Amino acid sequence: MMMMEWKWLRFIRMAVMLLVLEGCRWCTTDACLEHERIALLHLKPFFNYQNQLQSWVEVKGSDCCKWERVECNTTTRRLIQLSLNSSRWFYTTDNRNLNAWYLNTSMFLPFEELKSLYLSGNAISGNLENEGFGKLSSTLSNLEILDLSENYLNDSILLSLSELSSLRYLNLSSNKFEGSGHLRGLNNLSNLKYLDLSWNRIESISNKGLNNLSNLKYLDLSFNNIESISNQGFQWLSRLTKLETLRLSGNSLKNSILLHMRNLSSLKTLSLSYNQLGGKLLHIQELNHLANLKYLDLSGNKIESISNKDGGRKLELTHLEELNLAGNHFNTSVFVSLNKLSNLKSLSIWDNGLKGSIDMKDLEAFINLRKQDMSYNELKDLVIHQDSNVSSSLEEIYLDYSTLNTNILQSIGVFASLKTLSLYHCGLIGPLPNQGWCDLKNLEVLDVSNNALEGMLPRCFSNLTSLRVLDVSRDHFQIPLSFAPFANLSNLKALLINENKMVMESSFYTSIPKFQLEVIRLPKCIASQQLSRKFPTFLYYQYDLRYVDLSHNNLSGTVPTWLLENNTKLEDLILKGNSFTGPLSLSSALISDVSSIDISENKLQGQIPTGICSTFPHLRELFLSKNALKVISHFV
Structure with a gap:
């Protein structure tokens, strides 16, 4: 009997607890x-x-x-x-x-x-x-x-x-904010870690302007009118011992600014681009005190060389990973003055005074270099050595707007780790060689556009199995209508072939391509009447296209609605300047991603369909001019 009463008591207690919890639930609100x-x-x-x-x-x-x-x-x-x-x-x-x-x-x-x-x-x-x-x-x-x-x-x-x-x-x-910025009001914000004063009209900062911000880690004063920080130099800045990022780009600072950098021992990022630094940076060794510096931007100045007065002391930043010297007046001797930067991963030196040849042995000290941009110079050749230390690590090379010999492609194969090669507008002429560049098995982006390369693509092209983006626009290649040279490139996503020449194969090719493109640009490639009714064969096997440009190709027949129906993620379709005829019929199925369609300058006739907006609910642009289409009054 006592046992039964105890069980009932336990049950009542649990019931009361549940009621209390339920009541609390109703008492609170979300x-x-x-x-x-x-x-x-x-x-x-x-x-x-x-x-x-x-x-x-x-x-x-x-x-x-x-x-x-x-x-x-x-x-x-x-x-x-x-x-x-x-x-x-x-x-x-x-x-x-x-x-x-x-x-x-x-x-x-x-x-x-x-x-x-x-x-x-x-x-x-x-x-x-x-x-x-x-x-x-x-x-x-x-x-x-x-x-x-x-x-x-x-x-x-x-x-x-x-x-x-x-x-x-x-x-x-x-x-x-403008003039002589005392900024004293900010001096009380002692807990501040991030301060951005960029894009104002500040001309100078006094010694008492920011000197109490001892916890500051990020300071951006870029794109003001600063000529000096104070009459006493950088005394206030020397107190910002925790500062990790300092951006002073777009001001009017002179070479002497370097004299006031030595105390910023925690600095990891320093940007002095687009100031009035020029000639020889005689005090460059002051930056060697910045032992933790990883990013240094000196671009957009008028610097000619990096050395101290006797030319002996060099930049010795062993942790520096990225150096931007673009838009200055350096010549090819600059690499010797940088050879202590053993941890450098990215070097940008585009738009300088580099002329003639560069011997890659001058870059051997950069054993960790991943990216090198030497575009917009007057380079004629790279002397590449089979046993170069740089060749094992380099992943990106940019030489756009140089004047190179096509033979560079025969020796560039030593860069086995290369993922991006950009040779846009480099004066390359003639056919592509059958060796060297075809050994770049890790290459993902290749740009040889705006040159005078010609002929058929060599068979070794199929070796570039990692290729994702290929740009051969505005060359003089002969591209087979089946796109057979690209068929085995299973990773290819973007193919830009503007203004080359499509040709028929000597033998019939029926292989299904291994790639699924997202972008295809093929304007002004089909001039022959023989090919005007033929679409490139590979297009019939594409189902993931987002951007298609087939403009100015003299293509005839009806509008290829199958391109829209097969590629449900398509956003832009450009068929301008062809010879499509018949009534305009785009698709009956809902295609939600399309935002722009251009079928202007064709030979379409009849009425514009009234259901276009329901078929393409996100359509922003529809170009139909220079056809023979009739507009219906209630067309929306």
Whole structure:
């Protein structure tokens, strides 16, 4: 009997617990807090350009955590992120700001757990009087990210921002800070790790401008009018010992800037592109103190050489992985001054004064080099050695706009790891050789377009089984209609053959290609009347095309609707300038991805079908001009 009573008591206890839990479930809510929902609705009129905030509805109980541009804490259901970027239209003409306005920051006070606030691109000129960002400091103590970029803010906002001591990230780029930027208002933001002041009109920064930002890791001052940082040099910058990224591109800094870099020992990225560095960089050894530097950009200056006064000390950055020297005045001797950069993986030296030949032995120190861009120079040859150290690691070579001998293709096969070879507009002439380049089994991208290469593609072409992108546009190749030379390239995705010549094979070829293309560009390739009714055979076996250009090929017959029906992911179809006849019939099946169709300059007749928009619901462009088509009055 006692046992039975104990079991009943246990059952009653469990039932009560379940009822309590169920009651608690009904007591809590997954919706946002009502006062925060109302506060968002008060914000809506100021940030609702083109009805971007249509999900913000005035329905009591509506869960604002599910509204667009809003993010909530999953536990407390309090707002933690508000993304109102580019949500208010603005227009600039000359120096006049139309629709510029002043923000009342008090509207954000109800969001006490807000961590991230994005307000870029809203034509904000400042704050209403006594309604600056300082009012948020005591209530929004969790605010860490503030994006005010692409507005009309000036120095007057800085004092207000100085009270937001919790900030970790502050973006003030593309505003109207100008002149001698003391920036003292930012000096109180001691927790700041990211600061972007790029694309303003700052001319200089005083010693007391940013010197207290000891936790700063990222600083962007690029594209201002800075000629100097202060009369005392970089003294304030030397205190930013945790700085990892410094961007100073697009200013007016001189060679002496290098003298003030030695204390930035934590720096990993340094960009000094498009300044007024020039001639010999006599103080280049100062950069050798940046032991952790991985990325250095000196492009777009007028530098002629890298050396100190006696020409002996070299750049010795053993951790440097990427070096950009493009758009300067270097000559081929530059490689010797860089031979201590043993960990270099990417070297860009395009658009310089490199002339004549480059002996690849000069690059042997770069045993880890993966990418080399020497385009837009006056190079005539690469002297390539079979036992070169560079040949085992190099994956990308760019030599566009050189004047090379076609023989380079015979020796380039030693670069066994090569994945990208770009020889665009290099003056290559004659047929492709039967050896060398065909040994590049790892090649994925090959561009030999805009040259004068001719003849049939050699049989060894089928060895390039890793090839994904091939561009032979504007050469003089003879391409068989079956595309037999490409049939075994199972990884091929993009084939660009503009303005070459399609020819019939001497023997009938019926093999099904192993590739499934996504892009085919084949304009101005079929001139012969004999071929005008024949589509390239391989097209009948393609089912994954996204972009097709068969324009100006004198193709005749009816419009090839099978291209649309076979390739359900097709987005762009260009059949302009052919000789298609008959009524316009595109497809009866729904093809949702198509956005552009061009069948202009053909010989189509009859009426334009009324169901085009339902067949292609995402169609943005339809070109039908220069046909003999009739427009129906109710065509939409």
